Amino acid sequence: MNEKLSYIKPSGIRRFFDIIERVKDVISLGVGEPDFQVDWVIREEAIYCIEKGYTNYTSNQGLIELREEISKNIKKNYNIYYDPETEIMITCGVSQALDIALRTILNYGDEIIIPEPCYVAYKPLAILAYANPVVIKTHEENNFKIDLDHLRKLITPRTKAIIINYPNNPTGKSYSKNELKELAEIAEEYDLYIISDEIYDKLTYNGKHIPVAKFIKDRVVYLNGFSKSFAMTGFRIGYVCCNEKILKNMLKIHQYSMLCAPTISQYAAIEALRNEEKILGRILPEYKARRNYVYKRLIEMGFKTILPDGAFYIFPKIENLNVDAEKFSEELLFKKHVAVVPGNAFGDDYIKYIRISYANNMEKLKIAMDKIEEYVKELSVLKI
């Protein structure tokens, strides 16, 4: 058995998640995927592909039409140019792109800096790539952003890369132009790669998203996909953009371990990008309204909460209540039939936070917020 696997522990809160499936009539605010169905133009295109028999392998790197569409999209949205021939590869979701990016960049024993709280896959994938994940905690007082002085202290001669994710899962926070610039300068100074998971970029409600590649394109491995902005989670499709040298090497892993991303999904993804404005125009105002509503409700309930910039998560602190996040989540589930994710799923220190996903319609969000409010009141009474 691969020894590395013994370092990857099944998370302690696994038990909690097993229980959830057994509780009936739950409103789940624990879901990491959009509630919007995939837009019909995309589904229609997928059906059409099957009818036409577009069901063969594609080139390892992915359909050139899709790579061109991605290149155009990044150019249009961010004015950054990636060559579809040599700098873009289609993957099975950002998940697979992450896996091969780490295996490509890191050598045995290299260090990679991972800011927490973060998406659950980063640390395990780094370990599987035979690297040492070095965690940098981010704090609510600092809007859950990386403290750059702290970052400098963590860098050693073995540090090869840093992973960033913004808008962030689970905090919803993003980085500003200046913050990204400073981060880019550090990467330059210490000769680091930045693996940038920007899967929620299109779901930004405050200001404008800026890819960190804007500042040091050559050092950035830019990851994005269709799971969140187009709700295409089950299509399993994403992409990576980076310099030719890294891409060539990533392609070596991809071609032997995956061969190519699902063909039908690749065609569907082309259609998604071609209809981007229409589709986002429909969902963005809705997400923004939900974010504002949930934020306001949480604040009124007395939670310390930071207004998210994007994605569909909010990460309130449950500090004044006499429970930790696991107990809170479990009781909320059993007593009020509302599911949330305890913060420690995203990093050991976040046991006083919960992640709420507002990827639910307003009606459900209203009921769920009422129930959380009831539960919090009951807790406060108990405390006195």
Add this chain to the structure above:
Amino acid sequence: MENELLQILESNPNLNIKDISKILNRNEDEVREIIKELEKRNILKRRYIINWEKIGRDRVYALIKVKVSPERGRGYDKVAERIARFNEVRAVYLISGEYDLEVIVEGNNLKEIASFVSNKLATLEGVRSTVTHFILKKYKENGEIFFEEEKDYRLKISF
């Protein structure tokens, strides 16, 4: 702000003033005032869309195309208004092509609609000819689909 409010209401018609004030981060009186104003200006209209067929109440609908001689100075508007004022009429559109107006009429049965067309519509001054298509089944109206809603197949927890 008005735009944002209208967009929210369009997709969430059940929200109350309190909810909207939280979403827009404005006080409730302000929101109430804006909604009143939008209603007064005929920008915001409320109406339920009911799938009558589903509860067994048979209503009959017809789509009627009308050729009209436009009137000097007022074009089609005058005759369109006269048609629109009938309670039986659900919609009136000025259209391009062979015909000039498209009218959607509602009635209790075929006979009622036929008599409306021959007695009221066709006899109006300016109406030259009509063609009537009875609507056999409704699949989508005002953006609302009359098929089963799609289920939520998501796992209850995912990261």
